Amino acid sequence: MAQANAQRGSSGAAEARTTTRIQRRNRRIILDAALEVFSAHGFRGATLDQIAAEAGLSKPNILYYFDGKEAIHRALLTDLLSTWLDPLRMLNPEGEPVAEIMGYMRRKLAMSREFPRESRLFANEILQGAPRIEAVIRTDLRALVDDTAALLRRWADQGRIAPVDPYHLIFSIWALTQHYADFEAQIRMIRGDDTDPTDGAEAFMDTLYTRLLAPR
Amino acid sequence: MAQANAQRGSSGAAEARTTTRIQRRNRRIILDAALEVFSAHGFRGATLDQIAAEAGLSKPNILYYFDGKEAIHRALLTDLLSTWLDPLRMLNPEGEPVAEIMGYMRRKLAMSREFPRESRLFANEILQGAPRIEAVIRTDLRALVDDTAALLRRWADQGRIAPVDPYHLIFSIWALTQHYADFEAQIRMIRGDDTDPTDGAEAFMDTLYTRLLAPR
DNA sequence: GTCTATACTCTGATAGAC
């Protein structure tokens, strides 16, 4: 996870040395605690008390490191977004089409397994209409998706993958992979709490997309 | 949408006549307004003020019809759940397997298009760990899914559909169809606000599942 | 840097007139 957090206060030219290891460490602890709470309860549902308890710090101390609840949330989303788009950026136009798409699907699924809290934080935000990341979605993400869609269309035109709507192909990968993180609670309740929700998911999706994409 | 709302207050034996058309109408108005607000902001994010404004009633008047914020939310979820499971119940064991599954997928997609707010209400609830509907999921939904999975496995054993994991097949249909309602904001921002998010979705999923399920 | 005490706002809920 990235962590280029804007420094608070008046960080003039004089004292760059003041950013202690302790400071960095506490910021990380707070962000981790906040991720836990925000992803589980949403922005409004989360309280500073919960975050403070989870972090093992006092409430005012939390506010010493961040300029308020909103600022913590914003920092989390900023950190998240770049990480979230990385797998899509790794699509290689020169690679073998089906393998590239399968690789993307697997990376995305791995992220749902490794970072389920981040996935739920993102899901919460989109569900509420993406008020805090609308700008990034309309610019960065949209451009990235448009580029990828164009690449997929080219591959289809060249007969290297089956002709399918590239946007829905991308959306389907998002939907399937993120479902295992976002709806984990439901899956656990249906399959039993001891089973790993993503067990068998990769094999299933492998079959699904292999059959869909095979040129014919 | 169903609407068997438990009557409030001391509905003794005497006055059954008292449940006016106006009362029923106001309850419907309140539930509709609450659905709008809860689905957009989550349980904690929603306020009675917002619901009252949306309903065009005063806050105390809302509380005259329902015993609190929690009660309104509970009524919505109760109404929702039966409707939500209906499409799955309609799977016909005697029907043609592929057609039955495709029919289920289409009914589910139609629900996302017609009832996106209900879908988001449900998504919000699951995201937060399904605290208020855990019991129903562990019993009713789980049993329904287990039965359906058994049916799907039988069909696969008989060679009438390709052999795929029945649970992941069901989860994939949920994920794909609900994605268009739950992540509608993101899809609109990427494809342009004027496009219907589900445009082309049915055709895509038709191809996807036709190729996956074709016996080989 | 971190804590205790506290100010202030928001929000769910009730009282009571009409």
Add this chain to the structure above:
DNA sequence: GTCTATCAGAGTATAGAC
């Protein structure tokens, strides 16, 4: 049945001692 006024509690944020 519906409203205005108001209370009580929760929750964000600040003051100020240490």
